[in-house]
Amino acid sequence: MRRILVSAIALALAGVSMTAAAQALTPAPEVRATTQLPRDVRPTHYDVAVVPHAESLSFDGKVAITLDVLQPTASIVLQALDMTFASVRLTSVTGSANYPAPQVKVDAEAQTATFVFPQPLPVGQYKLAMDYTGKIGTQANGLFAIDYDTKAGKKRALYTQFENSDARRFIPSWDEPNYKATFDLTATVPSSQMAVSNMPAAEKTDLGDGTTRVRFAPSPKMSTYLLFFGLGDFDRATATVDDTEVGVVTQKGLASQAEFALQSSKAVLHEYNDYFDVDYPLPKLDNIASPGRSQFFGAMEN
Missing domain, CATH: 3.30.2010.30 (Zincin-like)
Structure with a gap:
């Protein structure tokens, strides 16, 4: 996908002065990597449904990820942050095998969730479905809220900001630019508000309870950080x-x-x-x- 990018790049050059005498080099502190997921699984499509609860700064999410297992593996590792998983299910797209619910291991420091299966998954195409809850922040990362004053009183709007690596706060995902996929996004929102995403709304359904389900058109193939959702x-x-x-x-x-x-x-x-x-x-x-x-x-x- 070709995009018009407007960005500002700051380049800082740090000089290091050395005396004539040899100086002891201080080892760099060990930094735990939070990127470079295992390369044995690759997502191709995300089907995402969210229900934001702006007043409580939380949201409910469902995602079904179509993925390719490129080599046999007993675990699937993706990125997730500030999420609680209610259920995880794996089904085969290319076969008829049923898989038991995996063991879920969340590493908050590494910002990953690992789904461990009793037996290695053979090469093939699968669908990984998850029900989860997440947090709406007050700083500009992930899905966040902005409060502002109007003549009618204080209002709250929601926006996403995923660059560099905060899509993992909104969707359990392969949140690295190399992992490109298509996205279907659906949001259930107050009927009085407008929901906005990268693609136009393809369908709106009044649910009769003061909310509307908005389904956006499928996106082009893109990195996770480019997905957008706004509501207000x-x-x-x-x-x-x-x-x-x-x-x-x-x-x-x-x-x-x-x-x-x-x-x-x-x-x-x-x-x-x-x-x-x-x-x-x-x-x-x-x-x-x-x-x-x-x-x-x-x-x-x-």
Whole structure:
């Protein structure tokens, strides 16, 4: 997938002065790696369903991960942080074998969850399904909340920020850029609020209890950190350029302030399409403006 990336890169160069006399080298402290998962399993698709509980700063999640076992293994290791697993199930896509529920080992320091099976899994395609609960943070990592004041009182909006490695707070996943997969995201949200993701909503179902189930269109193949989810009292201003819908998502009542960003997005996207002679491949391109400030977070491309 081709994306327009706007990023700032800071490069710090540290100089080390050495005297003529040889100096003893201080061994570097041992750092426990939290990346480089075993290479014997590779995900290809995530089917994710979440129910955020903004008031209690928690969410319920379900995920079914289609994966390939590339060589026999008795364990599946992925990344997960601040999660509690209610159930884990493995089924074969390419065969009819049934597998008992694995033993779950969570390593908070390594930020991993390991699912251990009684016997090695043969090479093949499987589906790993998990029910879990997670936390909504107040800092800009994982799924987080921003509280802000309006004329109608205090409001709370939810956003995700997964770069560099915080998708593991939202989905148990292979949360390393090398592991690319497609994503189906479904969210059950208050009917009065707007849910936003990388892809447009494909289906909305009123559940009759004040909530709506929003199913987003399948994503392109991408790294976990690029997935986005937002929820709140939003407005969305839109325009179309080169058959792509361009949007600016603001807090409710402020869409009139989006005109400059909207027109600029149209001009930039058209210029990029023309310059590179490659059309933007997705059906929409949203710019999402959140209220408030953060010393840890300014912007993110998804």
